[in-house]
Amino acid sequence: MKHQIKEAKGKLGVLMPGLGAVATTFIAGVEAVKKGLAQPIGSVAQMGHIRLGKRTDNRNPLIKDFVSLASLNDLVFGGWDVYEDNVYTAAVKAEVLDRFQLEAIKPELEAIVPMKAAFDKNFVKNLDGTHVKDNKTRYELAQAVIEDIKNFQKEKGCDRVVMVWCGSTEIYHEAADVHMSLAAFEQGLKDNDLRIAPSMIYAYAALTLGVPFANGAPNLTCDIPALIELSKKTKTPIAGKDFKTGQTLMKTILAPGLTARALGMEGWFSTNILGNRDGWVLDDPDNFKTKEVSKLGVLEDILLPEENPELYGDMYHKIRINYYPPRKDNKESWDNIDIIGWMGYKMQIKINFLCRDSILAAPIVLDLALFIDFAKRAGMSGIQEWLSFYLKSPQTAPGLRPEHDIFKQLIKLQNTLRYLMGEDLITHLGLDYYEGILNEE
Numbered sequence: 001m002k003h004q005i006k007e008a009k010g011k012l013g014v015l016m017p018g019l020g021a022v023a024t025t026f027i028a029g030v031e032a033v034k035k036g037l038a039q040p041i042g043s044v045a046q047m048g049h050i051r052l053g054k055r056t057d058n059r060n061p062l063i064k065d066f067v068s069l070a071s072l073n074d075l076v077f078g079g080w081d082v083y084e085d086n087v088y089t090a091a092v093k094a095e096v097l098d099r100f101q102l103e104a105i106k107p108e109l110e111a112i113v114p115m116k117a118a119f120d121k122n123f124v125k126n127l128d129g130t131h132v133k134d135n136k137t138r139y140e141l142a143q144a145v146i147e148d149i150k151n152f153q154k155e156k157g158c159d160r161v162v163m164v165w166c167g168s169t170e171i172y173h174e175a176a177d178v179h180m181s182l183a184a185f186e187q188g189l190k191d192n193d194l195r196i197a198p199s200m201i202y203a204y205a206a207l208t209l210g211v212p213f214a215n216g217a218p219n220l221t222c223d224i225p226a227l228i229e230l231s232k233k234t235k236t237p238i239a240g241k242d243f244k245t246g247q248t249l250m251k252t253i254l255a256p257g258l259t260a261r262a263l264g265m266e267g268w269f270s271t272n273i274l275g276n277r278d279g280w281v282l283d284d285p286d287n288f289k290t291k292e293v294s295k296l297g298v299l300e301d302i303l304l305p306e307e308n309p310e311l312y313g314d315m316y317h318k319i320r321i322n323y324y325p326p327r328k329d330n331k332e333s334w335d336n337i338d339i340i341g342w343m344g345y346k347m348q349i350k351i352n353f354l355c356r357d358s359i360l361a362a363p364i365v366l367d368l369a370l371f372i373d374f375a376k377r378a379g380m381s382g383i384q385e386w387l388s389f390y391l392k393s394p395q396t397a398p399g400l401r402p403e404h405d406i407f408k409q410l411i412k413l414q415n416t417l418r419y420l421m422g423e424d425l426i427t428h429l430g431l432d433y434y435e436g437i438l439n440e441e
């Protein structure tokens with residue numbers, strides 16, 4: 001297997017539909033790292049280690065030294081947006097990063113100008129951008145995005161390209177007949193079927209060209225049979241959905257611990273305030289519904305109430321997102337968890353997380369881009385469940401329950417890398433360390 005992985009040579013283009021807060025923070029961070037002005041903190045691909053072999057072997061390299069990942073110096077960026085601001089201006093408006101930090105990388109950021117978006121306001125009701133393609137049908141839009149990708153790759157001299165959706169959350173909709181097969185989807189594009197969301201058009205364009213696609217929003221996007229079929233046909237990896245940051249990150253860290261100790265839970269109430277453009281988009285009930293569904297699945301899949309009715313049968317899970325402009329990207333969240341202990345005695349846990357949404361999301365964009373490119377070079381295609389570590393609502397094979405426990409997700413990610421590199425998988429059994437002692441007795 002190891003010998004089948006192509007080396008990461010040449011430039012890797014990272015294309016992002018949506019050059020808003022997350023995308024600009026990601027690009028700015030990589031450019032700052034390239035200049036030695038920052039560290040890629042939060043990137044497991046850059047700063048995480050992986051144990052190889054037995055604990056006594058003391059082999060614990062950095063992941064980036066263990067597998068062939070694109071070097072940050074080889075990354076080039078591009079994207080689309082419904083607003084025409086270049087990445088520097090968009091980053092200034094997003095107010096995530098300090099101005100003095102942005103000034104140091106201004107020329108690099110100013111040079112990245114968004115391409116016109118494939119957009120339909122019906123899917124993002126609170127946006128009014130005008131920097132949009134005027135093609136008549138969904139089919140023409142898809143062809144235009146395909147041309148954009150080809151031109152970008154040629155102009156920038158990229159050896160490979162990946163796409164990460166960093167665009168707004170689209171309204172809630174469910175897969176319909178037009179999404180059920182590639183043939184139906186392509187007919188739908190030609191018929192300009194309005195049930196095909198803009199994010200699906202980008203994903204279709206990417207997958208048609210064999211460009212790996214990761215979805216950072218909770219939208220359906222590539223989580224439909226038609227695009228899974230296309231990803232298999234063109235041997236292209238896909239992953240989604242919804243970057244796992246803030247509140248859900250805390251949930252998937254804490255809930256596995258509580259259930260591991262067989263503590264019961266009566267309720268988990270999560271509320272938060274944020275005032276960035278993402279918060280404004282999510283202020284519309286139809287767009288919020290998409291996010292709510294993505295966030296709600298997490299606890300149920302960790303606690304498994306049907307298998308543990310005494311502990312979690314009456315669990316009440318509530319999530320609120322409130323648009324509150326003064327906080328901008330600096331989200332504040334409050335969680336109240338009502339837990340139950342020995343003999344039914346009640347306890348409470350309170351979490352008050354003053355986080356920075358895009359600061360938590362940026363390293364996820366980086367890792368998804370690097371790993372999905374690695375997956376392609378390793379000959380993998382279709383759904384990459386091992387990347388669920390980064391995602392709130394992991395895309396899995398039809399009928400397969402997603403794994404939300406972040407620690408199991410990390411083991412899955414690391415074991416996938418070990419497997420691809422021909423290393424022993426680590427089970428954490430550990431009995432072999434004591435075999436000598438047992439034999440002596």
Ligand SMILES: NC(=O)c1ccc[n+]([C@@H]2O[C@H](COP(=O)([O-])OP(=O)(O)OC[C@H]3O[C@@H](n4cnc5c(N)ncnc54)[C@H](O)[C@@H]3O)[C@@H](O)[C@H]2O)c1
Nearest residue numbers: 018020021022081117167168169198217243245277278357
């Ligand atoms: N920041 C986080 O912690 C976090 C976590 C999970 C998911 N997300 C998701 O990531 C996405 C980006 O978040 P953000 O904070 O950068 O939002 P943002 O509003 O700052 O940026 C999104 C950008 O996408 C653009 N856009 C919308 N539709 C488009 C289209 N069809 N084509 C091209 N551009 C389009 C918008 O104009 C906007 O500039 C959102 O969907 C958000 O829900 C963010």
